[in-house]
Amino acid sequence: MTWSPDRMPIFVPPIPGEALDSWIEAYAFRLRINASGLLSFLNLNRSQTRRMVVALTEHELGALSRATGVAPADLTRMTLSPQDGISIAIRPQTRGLARSPTWRGTSGSRYCPSCLHETGDRWQLRWRLPWSFACRQHSLLLLDTCPACEARPLPASRHGHAPSLGRIQCTHPLGDSPAVSVPGGGAVIAAQARIDEILDAGDPESARGTLHDLYTLAWKALAVLHSNRMELPDLLGDALRELDRAPILLLHGLGSEDAATAATGTVIALAAYDDQTPGSSVVLNWITQGDRQRFVTATPSNVLRTYRRLSPPLMSRVLASLDPGLQPHHRLRYGTATSNPAIPKASRADLRRRATMIPKLMWPSWTIRLADSTAPNYQPYPQRWTLSSLLLVARAPVSFAHPHACAMLGIPTSKRAVQMLLGPQDEGHNAVVSAVAQLAAGLDSEGSPINYERRRALFGGPDAAVRLDSELHRDLCKRQGWRPPGARHLRLLDLYLRSLLTGSDLTSLAGRRMDSPTVCTGWNVLRFRMDPAIRQLIVRQAQAALDDQGITNEPIFWEPPVEWVTGVTSWPGQDSDGLDEVLRRIEGADASLAEVAAATGLSFENVRLYCDATGTTFPELPRQDRRPNDPTPRVGDLGADRLRELYVEQQLSIAKIAKLIGTSTSVVRGELTRTGVTLHQQGRRREHFIDRKWFEHEYLGRRRTLVELAAECGASHSTLARAAAGWGIPLRPRGAQPRLKVQNQPEP
Numbered sequence: 001m002t003w004s005p006d007r008m009p010i011f012v013p014p015i016p017g018e019a020l021d022s023w024i025e026a027y028a029f030r031l032r033i034n035a036s037g038l039l040s041f042l043n044l045n046r047s048q049t050r051r052m053v054v055a056l057t058e059h060e061l062g063a064l065s066r067a068t069g070v071a072p073a074d075l076t077r078m079t080l081s082p083q084d085g086i087s088i089a090i091r092p093q094t095r096g097l098a099r100s101p102t103w104r105g106t107s108g109s110r111y112c113p114s115c116l117h118e119t120g121d122r123w124q125l126r127w128r129l130p131w132s133f134a135c136r137q138h139s140l141l142l143l144d145t146c147p148a149c150e151a152r153p154l155p156a157s158r159h160g161h162a163p164s165l166g167r168i169q170c171t172h173p174l175g176d177s178p179a180v181s182v183p184g185g186g187a188v189i190a191a192q193a194r195i196d197e198i199l200d201a202g203d204p205e206s207a208r209g210t211l212h213d214l215y216t217l218a219w220k221a222l223a224v225l226h227s228n229r230m231e232l233p234d235l236l237g238d239a240l241r242e243l244d245r246a247p248i249l250l251l252h253g254l255g256s257e258d259a260a261t262a263a264t265g266t267v268i269a270l271a272a273y274d275d276q277t278p279g280s281s282v283v284l285n286w287i288t289q290g291d292r293q294r295f296v297t298a299t300p301s302n303v304l305r306t307y308r309r310l311s312p313p314l315m316s317r318v319l320a321s322l323d324p325g326l327q328p329h330h331r332l333r334y335g336t337a338t339s340n341p342a343i344p345k346a347s348r349a350d351l352r353r354r355a356t357m358i359p360k361l362m363w364p365s366w367t368i369r370l371a372d373s374t375a376p377n378y379q380p381y382p383q384r385w386t387l388s389s390l391l392l393v394a395r396a397p398v399s400f401a402h403p404h405a406c407a408m409l410g411i412p413t414s415k416r417a418v419q420m421l422l423g424p425q426d427e428g429h430n431a432v433v434s435a436v437a438q439l440a441a442g443l444d445s446e447g448s449p450i451n452y453e454r455r456r457a458l459f460g461g462p463d464a465a466v467r468l469d470s471e472l473h474r475d476l477c478k479r480q481g482w483r484p485p486g487a488r489h490l491r492l493l494d495l496y497l498r499s500l501l502t503g504s505d506l507t508s509l510a511g512r513r514m515d516s517p518t519v520c521t522g523w524n525v526l527r528f529r530m531d532p533a534i535r536q537l538i539v540r541q542a543q544a545a546l547d548d549q550g551i552t553n554e555p556i557f558w559e560p561p562v563e564w565v566t567g568v569t570s571w572p573g574q575d576s577d578g579l580d581e582v583l584r585r586i587e588g589a590d591a592s593l594a595e596v597a598a599a600t601g602l603s604f605e606n607v608r609l610y611c612d613a614t615g616t617t618f619p620e621l622p623r624q625d626r627r628p629n630d631p632t633p634r635v636g637d638l639g640a641d642r643l644r645e646l647y648v649e650q651q652l653s654i655a656k657i658a659k660l661i662g663t664s665t666s667v668v669r670g671e672l673t674r675t676g677v678t679l680h681q682q683g684r685r686r687e688h689f690i691d692r693k694w695f696e697h698e699y700l701g702r703r704r705t706l707v708e709l710a711a712e713c714g715a716s717h718s719t720l721a722r723a724a725a726g727w728g729i730p731l732r733p734r735g736a737q738p739r740l741k742v743q744n745q746p747e748p
């Protein structure tokens with residue numbers, strides 16, 4: 001070390017970690033002057049130590065370094081400027097301290113009395129930081145104020161700390177102040193060590209983020225602690241007992257926190273923060289659930305706004321912990337039932353892109369898994385439309401409502417189907433919410449090989465140019481020796497071709513309502529019974545249609561693989577995976593729909609969906625090949641399956657079926673009984689298909705009219721009325737004003 005002419009003859013080295021103002025005071029004391037005397041000696045007449053400890057100007061830095069021989073970098077390390085934007089914030093013009101990014105901070109300095117005592121009043125820079133609350137060397141909580149005058153002290157003026165306005169200078173020796181001791185190996189000291197590690201890691205960006213996360217948790221933890229100390233998780237009990245002798249402040253308004261409060265908040269925040277720490281989720285839940293109770297309306301956006309900019313991993317954990325209290329559509333939007341919940345960030349453009357990857361009808365395999373086809377009033381189309389629309393709602397912001405999703409896909413909205421899929425929370429609904437959110441995320445990240453939107457435009461409309469080539473079909477019939485098909489059958493085959501390409505429903509393909517019993521029956525039988533030769537023809541034509549449009553890189557049909565969804569243990573619907581073996585055995589055995597359903601455990605509609613998904617069909621064998629002793633039913637063109645279909649699924653009466661196929665009611669009844677269908681009691685036939693809870697809720701609770709409800713569930717007005725009478729629910733008179741009882745009024 002060379003002694004330049006500018007150097008002062010006496011050198012007072014700073015102690016490790018010392019604050020610049022403390023060192024200047026000590027230096028001046030050694031020279032038997034005061035700090036301002038020393039500064040004017042260095043030609044720094046206008047400088048003040050309380051500004052210099054925040055940041056040094058170039059001029060100050062040069063003068064100090066020249067006079068003392070301490071390197072400029074070391075001098076800068078004795079100021080708060082390296083912490084600017086991390087744990088404190090500096091106003092550059094005035095070199096004053098602004099509101100710190102975390103905690104409220106104070107203008108004074110905390111202190112450890114033992115440290116002051118041992119060093120002869122040398123102050124650590126770190127005590128200025130709002131994140132310093134304990135002395136790790138002496139296992140003491142830092143003090144915020146002088147116990148004698150309650151001022152927040154500063155190292156300025158070695159002979160007693162700085163006086164407050166209008167008060168005489170206090171002469172209490174701060175080194176003698178009593179402080180709260182904490183266990184050396186305890187939670188408070190460990191928390192301070194962890195914080196110091198974060199501050200010293202030399203990565204400002206990451207430190208800033210971590211401290212922000214910890215502060216948010218700490219602040220909420222303190223608020224919860226004040227309102228609900230009772231249900232404190234056990235593992236926090238010991239930690240907080242360390243601070244029993246230090247009362248914890250309620251954070252509010254403009255007052256700043258003291259060391260004990262910062263220590264308490266930090267200890268709890270750290271216990272919740274690291275998901276590798278045992279019990280961290282318990283602590284996090286305690287914070288988030290307690291915090292949520294402070295809200296009058298606890299919508300996720302209200303609650304989450306107060307968590308501000310949490311890092312994505314912590315936000316994800318906070319969302320997961322909020323999951324049990326969220327409404328289903330929020331669970332879908334935030335993905336809280338999945339392993340990576342997140343604030344929805346999908347823009348309209350993202351959602352429009354996702355919509356191109358979604359068919360109007362949920363993919364058949366996913367429908368089998370997600371829709372409970374045994375539920376009362378199960379209707380495949382509304383359920384499948386709704387599942388598809390929920391794929392768009394998932395991970396979408398709240399501003400993108402369910403009707404927007406339906407409009408984007410061009411499908412009807414069905415409140416009833418939403419209610420069935422996402423009603424009260426249970427295992428099944430959890431699975432829907434989880435699976436749909438994961439599928440949506442899968443589409444966003446993996447994409448779909450099929451652009452359904454383009455296909456809907458090309459093949460989906462009633463005036464689409466693609467039609468089944470009837471010439472080729474006629475040739476095929478000739479070769480196979482089949483009767484030439486009727487116009488109705490050909491129309492169904494054409495719809496089959498276009499539904500295979502687009503994943504759309506019959507009504508939108510045909511441009512008019514296609515839900516009459518005859519159409520539905522014909523369609524359903526076709527899906528189950530289609531001859532493989534005809535299906536091959538249709539698949540070839542589908543490929544040709546794609547080729548004609550220059551679409552060469554898309555498969556004809558695709559579904560998201562089951563691996564896209566994890567963590568769902570039981571499906572609300574059924575599981576068709578692993579049934580291939582069973583089904584191969586039945587294939588070609590002339591099995592009826594009922595037999596296939598019985599062998600697989602699948603419902604009728606799920607068998608057909610399985611056929612849609614896999615291309616497997618179960619064609620009827622020609623008569624001469626039928627099994628011996630199989631009585632030929634006298635039911636006209638309609639085989640046992642179709643009969644059952646009409647009766648069980650379309651819910652037609654026996655009389656109607658008999659009329660439809662031109663036979664007598666006794667033949668129909670006999671045939672149904674023969675195939676094992678339980679006949680309904682006459683007169684009370686349809687009650688089973690109306691969900692009583694739903695009816696009570698809508699009719700009694702929401703006071704909707706029978707006519708509306710009949711339209712919604714697809715039953716007739718009189719069927720509903722009969723069902724209500726059966727349950728003993730009194731009906732309101734027709735045309736009665738809601739909530740007004742009209743008595744003794746003769747019907748007009």
Ligand SMILES: [Zn+2]
Nearest residue numbers: 112115135138
């Ligand atoms: Zn100490």
Ligand SMILES: [Zn+2]
Nearest residue numbers: 146148149170
């Ligand atoms: Zn004092």
